[in-house]
Amino acid sequence: MVVSVICLILIGINHTQAKIVHVDIGLTGCSDSDGEDMYVLDGEEMAHADWEAKQYVMTMPEFADPYQYEEGAYENAVAQMQACKSNLDIAIRAYKNPAEPQAPPMSSIYPRNDVTLGTANTLICLVTGFYPPHINVTWTRNNKNVTMETRNSQLRMNGQDGSFTQFFTLQFTPEEGDIYTCTVEHSALDRPLTREFEVEVPPEASVGPSVFCGVGLTLGLLGVATGTFFLVKGNQCN
Numbered sequence: 001m002v003v004s005v006i007c008l009i010l011i012g013i014n015h016t017q018a019k020i021v022h023v024d025i026g027l028t029g030c031s032d033s034d035g036e037d038m039y040v041l042d043g044e045e046m047a048h049a050d051w052e053a054k055q056y057v058m059t060m061p062e063f064a065d066p067y068q069y070e071e072g073a074y075e076n077a078v079a080q081m082q083a084c085k086s087n088l089d090i091a092i093r094a095y096k097n098p099a100e101p102q103a104p105p106m107s108s109i110y111p112r113n114d115v116t117l118g119t120a121n122t123l124i125c126l127v128t129g130f131y132p133p134h135i136n137v138t139w140t141r142n143n144k145n146v147t148m149e150t151r152n153s154q155l156r157m158n159g160q161d162g163s164f165t166q167f168f169t170l171q172f173t174p175e176e177g178d179i180y181t182c183t184v185e186h187s188a189l190d191r192p193l194t195r196e197f198e199v200e201v202p203p204e205a206s207v208g209p210s211v212f213c214g215v216g217l218t219l220g221l222l223g224v225a226t227g228t229f230f231l232v233k234g235n236q237c238n
Helices: 073-094 208-237
Strands: 005-015 020-030 035-041 044-050 055-058 106-111 121-130 136-141 144-146 150-152 164-172 179-185 193-198
Touching (some): 106 193
Antiparallel strands (some): 035 044
16 A cells, blocks of 8 residues: 655744735655645645656746745755655654555546537546545546546645645547546545546527417417407497
């Protein structure tokens, strides 16, 4: 069983005049196979270490006036990861390799935009509430595995409970009858969790009821006009 270590630094900043409390989270986590180094402000990720690009990536938009990390942030993250893995070995021996807490994920699947046949779109698979942060997600289209045009977000921590959320996306062009699935595998699940999305054509509005209503209204008006005509003629005869 994979054992992980997660270190959190929580800093509450209290602005006495406005009485606003901000929560700044620094997270360094590692397992025997991977790791994460990131900073979060009030639930929004500010930056994370990108191990493939070998740099510290700022993820907040420019209009949020994000804090800029100085040079050496990535190198510091690498050193933190080495220390984390060393501490992991010590923790395993000290605590006799205890079982990790387990929280099964929940998932949902939905398109980013309204579905129009033949128009490129993005299918989103949201996976949340899981711990530990080791998860595997696979896509299929009509029962065939799909690996191209897929991406996943960084792990995001859910408040104070220590569970995680992650987004997985698939670029697709919807065709009538296509069935897509997002399958989640996690150590807390007895079996893989699969969500399905079927491309459906919105039914066209039926003209039948409109025609019937129009004809009925016309006949009704004609009936009223005819009755009124005979009523007037009858009064004239009297």
